[in-house]
């Protein structure tokens with residue numbers, strides 16, 4: 001049996017997000033291309049790792065094998081986090097309203113506005129990464145977190161609720177590096193609260 005053909009590759013998804021406020025179609029086009037690169041590289045890495053296992057050559061003491069394993073977390077999360085991000089954007093955003101998500105986000109912060117203030121504050125961190133409002137599935141609490149690259153800082157057993165890309169490619173065509181705050185405002189202007197609520 002050919003072990004490399006026994007697992008279906010990941011398929012790149014498509015989104016129609018044209019017409020976002022403050023995030024241009026040119027930015028989206030660039031961003032979708034980068035996302036597709038993560039899907040492609042996740043599949044390539046998985047294929048290569050399967051080949052090495054099938055050849056009986058998997059060894060954590062082999063630096064080239066170890067690096068492939070390490071890269072998988074970066075490429076896979078690069079793929080998956082972008083899917084969460086594009087899924088929680090919409091050109092027809094609705095107000096969040098005073099409902100289940102509104103209350104859940106505010107629970108650990110003393111209110112929704114305080115949660116949002118904290119989310120924006122985390123977004124002001126230097127470097128590239130992600131801000132994610134994560135829900136701890138063991139107790140339902142939602143807290144805000146910074147993810148370095150794509151793989152460092154994700155919490156075990158936590159589910160992403162609100163996912164914001166803060167790599168420069170997410171806004172550099174539309175804003176200067178010092179204008180990151182305007183991109184964060186644009187993110188909230190296009191945030192699909194219903195998509196976020198469906199993740200609760």
Ligand SMILES: [Fe+2]
Nearest residue numbers: 165167169170
């Ligand atoms: Fe991105």
